[in-house]
Amino acid sequence: MKARSKLGSLFRLSLSLSLAMTLVTSERLLRSARAQEITSQQTQRPRRVAGTDQTTDQKKPTASSSDEVDEGDVVRVDTQLVSVPAVVTDSTGRPLSGLRPENFSLLEDGQPQTITNFGTTDAPFEIALLLDTSGSTREDVGLIRQAALSFINALRSGDRVGIVAFNQAQTVSDPMAVVEVLAPLTNDRAELTKAIGNLGSSNGTPYYDALVRVADSIFRAPVTDQVRRRAVVALTDGVDSASNSDFNSAKVKLSRAGIACYFIEVNTEDFVEDRLMKDCQDDGRLALSPRQLQRYREIFMPKAKAEELSNFCQMGQFERMSISRGLYNLARHEMDDLARVSGGRSFVASDLAAARAAFARVAADIGTLYSLGYYPTNKARDGKFRSIQLQVKGLKDKAEIRGRDGYYAPKQ
Numbered sequence: 001m002k003a004r005s006k007l008g009s010l011f012r013l014s015l016s017l018s019l020a021m022t023l024v025t026s027e028r029l030l031r032s033a034r035a036q037e038i039t040s041q042q043t044q045r046p047r048r049v050a051g052t053d054q055t056t057d058q059k060k061p062t063a064s065s066s067d068e069v070d071e072g073d074v075v076r077v078d079t080q081l082v083s084v085p086a087v088v089t090d091s092t093g094r095p096l097s098g099l100r101p102e103n104f105s106l107l108e109d110g111q112p113q114t115i116t117n118f119g120t121t122d123a124p125f126e127i128a129l130l131l132d133t134s135g136s137t138r139e140d141v142g143l144i145r146q147a148a149l150s151f152i153n154a155l156r157s158g159d160r161v162g163i164v165a166f167n168q169a170q171t172v173s174d175p176m177a178v179v180e181v182l183a184p185l186t187n188d189r190a191e192l193t194k195a196i197g198n199l200g201s202s203n204g205t206p207y208y209d210a211l212v213r214v215a216d217s218i219f220r221a222p223v224t225d226q227v228r229r230r231a232v233v234a235l236t237d238g239v240d241s242a243s244n245s246d247f248n249s250a251k252v253k254l255s256r257a258g259i260a261c262y263f264i265e266v267n268t269e270d271f272v273e274d275r276l277m278k279d280c281q282d283d284g285r286l287a288l289s290p291r292q293l294q295r296y297r298e299i300f301m302p303k304a305k306a307e308e309l310s311n312f313c314q315m316g317q318f319e320r321m322s323i324s325r326g327l328y329n330l331a332r333h334e335m336d337d338l339a340r341v342s343g344g345r346s347f348v349a350s351d352l353a354a355a356r357a358a359f360a361r362v363a364a365d366i367g368t369l370y371s372l373g374y375y376p377t378n379k380a381r382d383g384k385f386r387s388i389q390l391q392v393k394g395l396k397d398k399a400e401i402r403g404r405d406g407y408y409a410p411k412q
Contacts, residue, residue, distance in 0.1 A: 085372075086403030113377065118372060123371060130165070134201065134205040151362070154360060163192065166200070168203060176204070179206050202242075231262055241291060246295075256407060288312050292327060345362075382409055
């Protein structure tokens, strides 16, 4: 009995030791598993984006300056700079110089914006010079050259100029009016003089295409922190006859590029009407192009059938004159509208001989432009129009400000 009792005691002791070792081993395994889980969570935690600007430096995230984003999210920072040209005048219309950023307040859609870039009236300028050498101006290319050279010589040495004009391209069927960039933006006066010497002429007027070319080619680089004031100066009657583009598309492109629009409106209406009245068999006659007739119908007679305004030679003189005057009035309205909404101006030249004086007035006005830049608080890329309101403050006497009234946001 004693032997059995002793063996029972040894068995119970062995069992207790075995259970104790099993518990220790299990606890160690559990701790190891928990440690691996914590390590895995630390290496796979969500990415963090610090601040609003992306840089090349790796920064450790902090709870106070970072927001967590899920894996796979796309983080996008929109840094579109909006440029606002503006002219400030006193009660007599005299331009005011020497203003500072604190003299301006700027709202977008009623919301205050911070002016981050400021160009004074001494800042360099970039100008696209658009010369219309079509239609009635073809015989006066010499006068256009003289007026353009006088304008360029009136600018400062640091200002850059690009030159755009029309020419006649030979196609398989009929000659076609095209837009030519005779010189990109440059301050090389010799290159600009040579470009003006190469001015051609055309039978048609791709005026809208030329405005689009100014935005897409001359000013293809976006506005940057290096402030340069931008403008297009167009010598034209504004009556388009050969463009693939339309006025609205040109207006949107110029607006997005932040370009102040100046027009020297040459009056060619009497010259054109006199030749529109001639018989279609007359060598000296002019005819309204199919695109002009289509545009007139779409704007002034939207309910008319296309065949009603398709054959120019079958139209009577009254109908021809009515269409011509409608197109000229439309052109003047479009030029004045572009000038107003962009912060530019329109000047009327009774003929090309008066264009030289008009160019001098444009050069004087451009020299008074300020350039204000800001990054919109509204980052939506929806293509919608955003209104801009400018005010002058901190001046003793009453002042008026002329600037662009808005812009079209970029599309996604």
